[in-house]
Amino acid sequence: MDHTKCHIRALVLLAIAMLSLVAHAQPETIPAAIAKGAVGTVSTVPSGPTPTVAALLRTTDTVVIGTLGEPRSYLFDDQREVFTDYPLTDPTFIFQAHMMGASTPGRMPTVTVTQRGGTLIVNGTKFTQSEPALPPLQSGNRALFLLERAGDKYLIAGNFYGVFEIIDEKLMPLAARTDFAEEFKNITVAAAVDSIMTTLRARPVLEK
Amino acid sequence: MADRFVDTGGGGKWNGYSRGFRTTDASSCVTSVTQRTFWECCTSPVASSCCGVYETTSNGNIAHLTPLTPPNKVQIFLDPNTLSAAGTALDGAINDWNTKVTATGVEFQRVSSSCGSGPDCITVQPVSMLGSCGWTPNSFTDSNGGFVANRFLQIDSGWRTWSSASLQRTFDHELGHSLGMDDYSVTSACDTTGNSAVMQPNFYCNPTANPLSAVSINDYLPVNNTVYGGQSRVTCGF
Numbered sequence: 001m002d003h004t005k006c007h008i009r010a011l012v013l014l015a016i017a018m019l020s021l022v023a024h025a026q027p028e029t030i031p032a033a034i035a036k037g038a039v040g041t042v043s044t045v046p047s048g049p050t051p052t053v054a055a056l057l058r059t060t061d062t063v064v065i066g067t068l069g070e071p072r073s074y075l076f077d078d079q080r081e082v083f084t085d086y087p088l089t090d091p092t093f094i095f096q097a098h099m100m101g102a103s104t105p106g107r108m109p110t111v112t113v114t115q116r117g118g119t120l121i122v123n124g125t126k127f128t129q130s131e132p133a134l135p136p137l138q139s140g141n142r143a144l145f146l147l148e149r150a151g152d153k154y155l156i157a158g159n160f161y162g163v164f165e166i167i168d169e170k171l172m173p174l175a176a177r178t179d180f181a182e183e184f185k186n187i188t189v190a191a192a193v194d195s196i197m198t199t200l201r202a203r204p205v206l207e208k
Numbered sequence: 209m210a211d212r213f214v215d216t217g218g219g220g221k222w223n224g225y226s227r228g229f230r231t232t233d234a235s236s237c238v239t240s241v242t243q244r245t246f247w248e249c250c251t252s253p254v255a256s257s258c259c260g261v262y263e264t265t266s267n268g269n270i271a272h273l274t275p276l277t278p279p280n281k282v283q284i285f286l287d288p289n290t291l292s293a294a295g296t297a298l299d300g301a302i303n304d305w306n307t308k309v310t311a312t313g314v315e316f317q318r319v320s321s322s323c324g325s326g327p328d329c330i331t332v333q334p335v336s337m338l339g340s341c342g343w344t345p346n347s348f349t350d351s352n353g354g355f356v357a358n359r360f361l362q363i364d365s366g367w368r369t370w371s372s373a374s375l376q377r378t379f380d381h382e383l384g385h386s387l388g389m390d391d392y393s394v395t396s397a398c399d400t401t402g403n404s405a406v407m408q409p410n411f412y413c414n415p416t417a418n419p420l421s422a423v424s425i426n427d428y429l430p431v432n433n434t435v436y437g438g439q440s441r442v443t444c445g446f
Contacts, residue, residue, distance in 0.1 A: 027346060028325060028357040036356045038348040042263055042271045044385045047378065047409040048341025048364070055338050081346065119266070128266035129346065132390075158338055179394050179410060 029079040030122055030129075040128040043117075045160075050180040053146075056157040057199045061098060061149040064111055065166065065189070066091035067142045073118030082129035083153075084118035086137055087111075088145075094193055095200055098149065113137070113145055114153045116160075133160035133176050142166045143174070144192060164192065262435065263390040269353030270435055272388040275313030276328055282316050282386070283323035284361070285331045294363070294379075297372055298332065300421070301379035308428040309387060312436035316383065327355035330386065337364040341413035342378040344385045359386070364413065374413035376421040380406040384427055388435035392426075 066088030073084040088111050117131035146162030147154040156162045161180055164171040171192050173181045184192055263271045273282055286298055302316040323329035341364055348357040361382045367375055384407045391409040402410040402419060405426035411419035
């Protein structure tokens with residue numbers, strides 16, 4: 001009996017130690033970090049090769065062209081990240097792996113693009129999560145988006161890469177890495193859509 | 209070349225100076241060819257793309273580790289159960305930086321158990337990155353740019369297939385971010401190979417890649433002389 005108790009106690013201690021390890025492996029929550037004096041986070045730009053557009057398209061659920069509306073930044077559910085939502089006005093859907101429903105019957109479907117990072121007030125402190133790999137999107141700008149569905153959100157594919165600004169009907173990637181998607185720079189929207197759809201049609205199944 | 213200087217904006221006023229180097233004083237420059245990239249911009253006027261750049265916060269300070277009181281060191285937790293094969297490359301990167309930035313007071317140390325939630329703790333994590341090599345996400349900073357909580361150094365989950373040089377370069381590069389350096393330009397007028405500084409992000413990590421895997425003067429001099437040296441970044445040669 002004592003032997004069993006001893007084993008149980010050892011297991012409990014091990015479990016506590018493992019939980020402690022897991023807890024330490026987690027980033028702080030933003031409110032907890034603010035309590036330590038944090039006013040923001042910095043991230044780096046991923047190093048090494050940039051992803052190919054084909055790689056992004058392997059996990060893309062939605063391809064849409066639209067104009068960015070007014071942003072709204074908020075804490076993610078786990079309070080460890082800031083996200084910013086941009087509703088798209090006048091969206092034109094190029095591709096949808098899953099059909100989106102209209103929020104109101106009879107109306108066209110809408111979509112909200114979610115970008116990592118943003119600025120908001122948390123417990124009275126102005127807090128900024130900076131993501132230099134993709135500077136904050138600008139409302140009013142028109143762009144082509146490659147989006148990945150995550151729960152009820154549509155995140156930019158590859159986190160920082162799936163946005164191409166449209167100026168004079170030509171594309172320009174907005175990712176900070178200037179060596180990303182060279183083949184999509186200054187090509188027409190029509191040519192880009194052709195290329196994207198060719199890749200998507202050749203995709204066997206959505207890798208999700 | 210003067211028109212190539214673009215103030216990157218929004219950043220770099222630690223000690224009151226703007227981000228990037230700018231010089232009109234060629235006489236103070238080191239003229240060695242090997243030292244002409246990034247940190248010291250000898251030709252005047254100079255292309256900003258040749259200059260070292262700093263990792264700046266939203267309020268314009270350099271994000272950096274605060275030196276610890278000896279013998280305390282910045283600990284890097286590499287899980288011995290899952291990542292031990294990366295130990296040699298991490299040790300190489302740690303030793304490389306440690307020997308070149310002794311003046312800063314920052315010293316790295318690999319540890320095999322979790323190092324806690326303080327700013328002197330970095331945990332190595334493998335994650336899927338769509339072919340990228342490494343990333344240092346979401347480091348909390350205070351109003352002076354000092355890190356205030358534990359941080360994460362992420363490497364792509366395919367790291368086991370990489371050459372040792374690929375892995376060490378990734379560690380070297382990501383540790384450089386902890387010391388205040390940002391990515392150097394990938395379209396530099398001085399160099400586009402990615403082999404002049406470990407802070408150039410355009411390198412490959414794969415079984416056969418052989419990128420620069422030693423911290424160069426273009427990396428450590430800006431750390432020693434500006435991030436921790438408190439000197440001006442608007443004059444050449446510090």
